[in-house]
Amino acid sequence: MPIKLYDLVTKRGTGVFFSNNCSPVRLALLAKGVDFVTEEVEYPDLRFTWTPVLAKELGVEKATAPFIECEDGKHVMDSLTIALWLDKTYPDRYNLFLPEAELPVDVESQDYKQAVQRFEKMEEELNDLIAQVDELYGPRIVSQLDAESGSYWVEKNGYGKDEWKNLVATQNDPSKVQTIQRTLGKLAEEHLTGGASFLTSATKPGFTDFVMVGISRLLRSLSAQLYRETFQGPKSGQFANWALRMDEAFPLADIRARDLQD
Known part of the structure; x- marks a missing residue:
């Protein structure tokens, strides 16, 4: 089974x-x-x-x-x-x-335990990126949920009434895309240099890469344009090439077929 x-x-x-x-x-x-x-x-x-x-x-x-x-x-x-x-x-x-x-x-083994520790350290580094992506993602995902689920999403993520109102009002602020681009560029400089094709190891993707795909899907599932401007944009360093390699390794055609199109 x-x-x-x-x-x-x-x-x-x-x-x-x-x-x-x-x-x-x-x-x-x-x-x-x-x-x-x-x-x-x-x-x-x-x-x-x-x-x-x-x-x-x-x-x-x-x-x-x-x-x-x-x-x-x-x-x-x-x-x-x-x-x-x-x-x-x-x-x-x-x-x-x-x-x-x-x-x-x-x-x-010690090698495996150390690898998991490296992942956990990298996961902490991604917290800023997730928070930045959430500013674009939040209003867009709530608009796709039914009213009760949308209210639940806002509440469980700890947004106050005024904070949420401001987030909705500024969801198209171009500076938010630019902030994500800078963060991705910095992460690429730190982790996708020296011939490294992936984040978990130099030549093969692993769970760190899978987590980054998950972060990218917050935008990709809801706005093809925002995904192109961030994870596929030239200002995001080597992440554009990384994204292409991940798509080749894991096409996910059935999942991406449901993504919203701009």
């Missing part, structure tokens, strides 16, 4: 796959070559259907996407937790944190 990936969409069957946390898990499953199927969920599904189930099983406060249902019916939630579970469960398949390593990879 294939693994089930519960992926967040604006509307089951037709809405965009927008979650920056779900995309890395999808890419991880594809890289591993693990058989899986997608179960689309909306915010009300997480809040009212899955929170009672996962709270009882996993002891979590609330259900969040992504989570997976394993072959034995048990669930694993949180993108990093799922990635670590995949490497532990399938050590003889593509390693998510040491993609250049000889297989199988011992997840208890």
Whole structure:
């Protein structure tokens, strides 16, 4: 029985796959070559259907996407937790944190633990980028959700009434795109130099790259123009070439077919 990936969409069957946390898990499953199927969920599904189930099983406060249902019916939630579970469960398949390593990879080894630590350090570096992207993404994703889910999204992200009103009013401010370009350019100088084609390793993509794809999808799923101006723009350094390499490695045609077009 294939693994089930519960992926967040604006509307089951037709809405965009927008979650920056779900995309890395999808890419991880594809890289591993693990058989899986997608179960689309909306915010009300997480809040009212899955929170009672996962709270009882996993002891979590609330259900969040992504989570997976394993072959034995048990669930694993949180993108990093799922990635670590995949490497532990399938050590003889593509390693998510040491993609250049000889297989199988011992997840208890010092090399593996250090690789995970490098990812966690890089993840902290990406916090500023996520905050900058959110200023463009937030008003656009809320406009695609039903009214109740939109209000829930604003509330769960901690926006006050005046702060949210200002964010909506300034969502087309060109300086926000320029800020993202500068941040991407700086990250490219630090991590995509010296012949490095990817973020996780020089020659093969891994979980850090998958997380960056997730961040880019916050914009790509909702505005092709904003994605071109940021992740594919010349002012974003080597990320334009990196984005092309990631598209070649993981076309995701079925997912991108639902992206909104300008």
